[in-house]
Amino acid sequence: MPDFSRIVVKVGSSFLTDGNGSLNTSRLRSLVSQISRLRHAAMDVVLVSSGAIAAGMGVLQDRRRPKDLSQLQAMAAIGQNLLMHEYEKQFRRKKLVTAQILLTAEDLRDRTRYLNARNTLLALTGRGVVPVVNENDTVATDEIRFGDNDRLSSLVASLVDAGLLIILSDVDGVYDRQGALIPRVDRIGPELMELAGKTTGHTTVGGMVTKLEAARIAVNSGIPVIIANGRTRNILPELVQGKGRGTRFSVTGKMAGKKRWIAFGCRSCGRIIVDAGAREAVVSKGRSLLASGIISCEGKFLSGDLVLICDEDGNEVARGLVNYSSEELVKIQGSNTSRIESLLGYKTYDEVVHRDNLAVLK
Numbered sequence: 001m002p003d004f005s006r007i008v009v010k011v012g013s014s015f016l017t018d019g020n021g022s023l024n025t026s027r028l029r030s031l032v033s034q035i036s037r038l039r040h041a042a043m044d045v046v047l048v049s050s051g052a053i054a055a056g057m058g059v060l061q062d063r064r065r066p067k068d069l070s071q072l073q074a075m076a077a078i079g080q081n082l083l084m085h086e087y088e089k090q091f092r093r094k095k096l097v098t099a100q101i102l103l104t105a106e107d108l109r110d111r112t113r114y115l116n117a118r119n120t121l122l123a124l125t126g127r128g129v130v131p132v133v134n135e136n137d138t139v140a141t142d143e144i145r146f147g148d149n150d151r152l153s154s155l156v157a158s159l160v161d162a163g164l165l166i167i168l169s170d171v172d173g174v175y176d177r178q179g180a181l182i183p184r185v186d187r188i189g190p191e192l193m194e195l196a197g198k199t200t201g202h203t204t205v206g207g208m209v210t211k212l213e214a215a216r217i218a219v220n221s222g223i224p225v226i227i228a229n230g231r232t233r234n235i236l237p238e239l240v241q242g243k244g245r246g247t248r249f250s251v252t253g254k255m256a257g258k259k260r261w262i263a264f265g266c267r268s269c270g271r272i273i274v275d276a277g278a279r280e281a282v283v284s285k286g287r288s289l290l291a292s293g294i295i296s297c298e299g300k301f302l303s304g305d306l307v308l309i310c311d312e313d314g315n316e317v318a319r320g321l322v323n324y325s326s327e328e329l330v331k332i333q334g335s336n337t338s339r340i341e342s343l344l345g346y347k348t349y350d351e352v353v354h355r356d357n358l359a360v361l362k
Contacts (some may be wrong), residue, residue: 006044006125006164009035010153010183011168012215015230016051016083022058025050025315027231029090031168034092034131036235043240044125046160047271048133048153049087055079058180073132080134080146087132097129100250102136108155118159125160150214158260165218166239167211168230173247174208188216211294215249217264222254255359262319263359270299270326277303279311283319284362286350291318291340301326309353320358323349 011031024034035045053072054080057065066072066182086099091098101121107113124131133156150167157165164194174182174195185192197209208227215225226239228246238244256261266357273327289309301307302325309318324332329352341347 004043004044004330005164006160006162006362007038007164007240008048008153008157008160008162009045009166009236010149011050011230012149012170013050013054014170015168017054017058017188018047023055023086025086028086030233031236032087032090032094034234036091037112037237038240039118039128039130041053041095046121046125046131046133046156047087048149048156049083050134050135050149051083051333052076052080055082058218069308077210082179084132091130091174097127099124099129099131101131101133103152103156104135104136105267108150108261108357109267112259113265114159114265116144116260121156121160122222142321142337148175148210150210151217154214154217154221154223154225155265157223158264159216161257164240165215165223165225167214167225167227168238169227170229172229172232172245173227174212174255182247184248184250185215187252188212191328196334217253219249220253220255221264225249226253258357259359262306262321263361266319266321268308268319269301269305270297270303271308271310272297272322272329273310273312273314275312279317282309282355282358286355286360288351288355289318289334289358289362290337291324291335291352292337296328296333296350297326299326303328304350307353309358316361317359320353322353324352 007119012287016024017027025151035047038045053065053075058077059078059082066075088098103117121131123183132154135152153165172181174185174192176182176195189295195211196212211227215227218225226248228235228239228244232245235244239246258346272293274293275295278289281287281293282289295346296311301322303323304321306319307322308316309320310316328344332340336342337350
């Protein structure tokens with residue numbers, strides 16, 4: 001494996017808490033010890049950590065995760081302080097400084113806030129600080145949530161141009177139908193997703209399904225991924241050296257930073273349905289999307305919004321920043337570029353979505 005200079009490590013609530021929901025300080029101490037070894041080996045490490053809600057549940061002695069959003073936010077407010085205090089204490093013992101970074105999905109969907117978050121994280125790692133990232137559960141609503149910290153970790157890995165994403169679980173990786181560990185995955189297809197079962201934990205969300213979805217985002221962004229058991233002794237140094245048990249996911253693509261944001265960070269405002277010719281031009285030939293290949297559009301969006309580009313069967317094939325609003329597209333869809341000005345009374349762009357603002361999904 002290559003010599004990684006920057007890695008993102010994700011740990012979940014099931015790893016950080018014991019059976020009663022309280023923080024498992026021995027595991028947290030082991031995690032910090034391993035990260036400190038990587039940091040002292042001149043690796044930048046960003047830690048994406050769950051556990052705030054679970055820690056709050058432990059303080060209030062609640063055994064089951066609340067379903068009401070306000071109760072979840074209250075648990076997070078209690079637990080986040082406890083979690084960060086423990087991280088700060090343990091990292092200080094290793095002569096390392098930590099920083100708390102709380103994000104909502106809106107922070108990564110807005111391009112300016114996305115770049116601000118990136119600059120902050122890179123400034124911290126550049127100073128030798130270990131950022132501890134979590135979703136801002138105390139203010140996040142259903143509409144602006146990441147859904148789980150697995151997805152957040154893949155977006156953070158893309159945000160900081162990480163060389164590796166390690167997702168620590170309570171199992172060694174992904175298993176086949178016979179119960180054998182799958183050591184390497186070159187493609188995350190439907191058959192692999194079927195192998196992953198959803199979690200039944202009382203303190204967690206997600207499961208192996210969300211880890212595979214996070215891995216798919218990362219490998220399409222050019223970042224290799226390893227899912228491994230966080231309870232294995234010295235698992236992080238072992239994995240970084242190319243050793244240790246786990247499931248390794250190969251890179252399937254490499255996108256520029258802006259296109260990674262378009263593909264995975266930005267929120268879509270509508271859909272554009274294209275014909276077979278336009279699909280071929282966009283997906284296989286790397287061309288812009290023109291009005292002539294558009295069959296229809298759905299939703300209400302303005303110029304500059306992100307739209308999903310789908311084929312006639314409804315399959316999403318790309319995402320891009322649109323140059324015309326939905327109202328304008330209704331008037332020019334299916335028309336040649338030369339007719340846009342006569343149909344609208346003006347023409348701001350030849351392309352509906354320029355290829356520089358378009359990300360093809362594999």
